[in-house]
Amino acid sequence: MNILILGPGAVGSLWATKFKLVGHHVSLWGRTSKSELSLQLDDAPLTTYSNQSITSVQEADLILITVKAWQVESAIEPLLPYISEDTIVMLMHNGMGTAPLIEAKLANNPIVIATTTHGAYKPSKQQVLHTGHGYTQLGGFNAKGAQCDFLAEVMNHALPEVHWNPNINGALWTKLAINCAINPLTAIHQCKNGELAANEFAIELANITHELVEVMNKEEIKVDFDALHATIMQVVNATAANYSSMRQDVFHRRRTEIDFITGYLLQTTEKHQISTPENTKLYQRIKQIEQSWTE
Numbered sequence: 001m002n003i004l005i006l007g008p009g010a011v012g013s014l015w016a017t018k019f020k021l022v023g024h025h026v027s028l029w030g031r032t033s034k035s036e037l038s039l040q041l042d043d044a045p046l047t048t049y050s051n052q053s054i055t056s057v058q059e060a061d062l063i064l065i066t067v068k069a070w071q072v073e074s075a076i077e078p079l080l081p082y083i084s085e086d087t088i089v090m091l092m093h094n095g096m097g098t099a100p101l102i103e104a105k106l107a108n109n110p111i112v113i114a115t116t117t118h119g120a121y122k123p124s125k126q127q128v129l130h131t132g133h134g135y136t137q138l139g140g141f142n143a144k145g146a147q148c149d150f151l152a153e154v155m156n157h158a159l160p161e162v163h164w165n166p167n168i169n170g171a172l173w174t175k176l177a178i179n180c181a182i183n184p185l186t187a188i189h190q191c192k193n194g195e196l197a198a199n200e201f202a203i204e205l206a207n208i209t210h211e212l213v214e215v216m217n218k219e220e221i222k223v224d225f226d227a228l229h230a231t232i233m234q235v236v237n238a239t240a241a242n243y244s245s246m247r248q249d250v251f252h253r254r255r256t257e258i259d260f261i262t263g264y265l266l267q268t269t270e271k272h273q274i275s276t277p278e279n280t281k282l283y284q285r286i287k288q289i290e291q292s293w294t295e
């Protein structure tokens with residue numbers, strides 16, 4: 001397939017190199033205007049890709065968008081005049097809320113949403129490290145996207161495991177709930193995920209979870225408090241030694257994905273006219289932290 005990776009950061013470079021290894025024709029669209037970029041996955045040989053080539057947009061069978069959630073809208077903008085209606089557009093990032101933005105611009109394209117638990121890290125522009133083996137779920141966002149289940153096999157060949165999930169919305173909400181519980185707290189307290197298992201966080205985590213359950217049920221995602229709380233604590237314990245991405249973003253004073261994580265929850269809360277004070281407090285605290293960097 002002709003595959004274009006929009007946003008060759010850690011996740012995008014991991015997929016670019018893995019797709020290339022199994023024989024796909026892979027191009028990149030990064031922020032630099034260099035016409036070629038090279039990438040090295042772990043100890044594998046360096047591989048070279050065209051960058052910012054209009055032809056690669058026009059000929060793409062798949063555009064995989066791996067920028068951060070808040071970068072999606074501006075990243076797709078320069079490509080819009082060249083994207084064919086047959087090109088599948090796939091979003092792969094933490095958080096929710098970007099697919100409707102893409103649909104508004106590319107109403108006739110198949111749109112697919114992906115969520116991955118693989119870990120990737122880019123210590124330099126060229127090098128990408130596959131730091132944690134995970135799995136990837138895909139599902140259609142619109143009717144045309146729902147017909148793209150063959151992509152699971154294509155992607156599974158490059159970087160297993162990949163599953164097609166007809167209920168991707170449920171999977172995304174579960175991931176969002178885990179992120180809402182873990183990310184802001186670890187960012188505010190600048191702690192590792194595992195530290196949230198301490199007693200001092202027990203009541204706060206329970207309150208956050210109660211609110212998440214209420215919103216998810218309103219969205220017709222069937223989940224109860226015990227099950228969601230157990231899932232969140234299981235992730236806290238399984239990733240005890242890790243720093244969450246939001247903790248890292250705050251540490252490095254980079255804009256976080258809060259607007260597409262807790263922010264998306266709050267938008268949904270507003271739609272259903274319910275109140276989620278614990279999550280609102282976390283959202284406001286992260287926004288305050290971000291604002292303090294510009295003051």
Ligand SMILES: NC(=O)c1ccc[n+]([C@@H]2O[C@H](COP(=O)([O-])OP(=O)(O)OC[C@H]3O[C@@H](n4cnc5c(N)ncnc54)[C@H](OP(=O)(O)O)[C@@H]3O)[C@@H](O)[C@H]2O)c1
Binds near residue numbers: 006066076094121257
């Ligand atoms: N890393 C992981 O292990 C991991 C795991 C699961 C999920 N995720 C999620 O996956 C998403 C991507 O994460 P990441 O770690 O790969 O982030 P990242 O390394 O920051 O990658 C984003 C890339 O997009 C590029 N970019 C930004 N705006 C652009 C634009 N307008 N045009 C072209 N390229 C643009 C950035 O360029 P610059 O280099 O110039 O900034 C960067 O290379 C996030 O939502 C993250 O939460 C990450």
